[in-house]
Amino acid sequence: MxxxxxxxxxxxxxxxxxxxxxxxxxxxxxxxxxxxxxxxxxxxxxxxxxxxxxxxxxxxxxxxxxxxxxxxxxxxxxxxxxxxxxxxVADGHRFELGGRTATVVHLPGHTAEHCSLLVEPDGFFYVADIDLSSLGPFHGDVGSSLADFERSLEGCGAVEARWYGTFHHKGVIDGRGSSVAG
Ligand SMILES: [Zn+2]
Structure with a gap:
């Protein structure tokens, strides 16, 4: 994938x-x-x-x-x-990758369709543009919503993962001890 x-x-x-x-x-x-x-x-x-x-x-x-x-x-x-x-694809869609799965987690706000992917059993949560440190604190398009983004930050923090991977600035973050929102 x-x-x-x-x-x-x-x-x-x-x-x-x-x-x-x-x-x-x-x-x-x-x-x-x-x-x-x-x-x-x-x-x-x-x-x-x-x-x-x-x-x-x-x-x-x-x-x-x-x-x-x-x-x-x-x-x-x-x-x-x-x-x-x-x-x-919809929230919760699961891709079978042979020995591991990647589950779509809909986390809107940055855009209406913005999604992350939780890879299991590894515990890798690819959060995509939840982290906008190098560009933000926030940017988006006509489908963006600050209220949804704040809810998505909370939802993101509720996911237990071993690693959190971002698309832009921070790269891979070890564990929940480090704040995903920076
Ligand atoms: Zn983006």
Whole structure:
């Protein structure tokens, strides 16, 4: 399973995978998404933005001229294209990986569809953009909600894991002794 194809994955060349999971429909998690041969999964709340570049762009909430400029950046800097066959998954969806599972945990706020993945029995909780230290404290798009984000922070803290993995700044955090919110 490949989770959140990033610029680094794009540069190295995507590893072979049977499935791709996207935590949420932001360009830095969707690099060259149309090039990946495996099925792509994203939470049902905004699967439309992965299926259609135009929907993704509209979700930025930018006025027309700025949206055009942003669209050019998505296409040229992040190589984002429509992925019309993206599959919708719901909270609690479990991927069977052979000896381990990855369970979708819907933690909205940063975006409406934002999800984390709990990998068991290892106890690795990939929290994606729950940690926005290097960008935040908060940023999002038209589907964002601060109230949902705060609820998701609480929900995230309630998950017992051995490691917490973030997409952006903090990397891997050992245990619950360290605050996920920094
Ligand atoms: Zn994001």
């Amino acid at each position: 490949l989770v959140d194809p990033s610029l680094a994955v794009g540069e190295r060349g995507a590893p072979s995978a049977d499935a791709v999971v996207v935590s949420h429909a932001h360009e830095d998690h969707l690099v060259a998404i149309d090039q990946l041969p495996a099925p792509v999964h994203v939470h049902e709340a905004d699967v439309a933005a992965v299926r259609s570049f135009e929907v993704l762009l509209a979700g930025s909430g930018l006025p027309e001229e700025a949206a055009r400029e942003f669209g050019r950046s998505l296409a040229s800097d992040f190589h984002v294209r429509s992925r019309p066959d993206a599959l919708a």
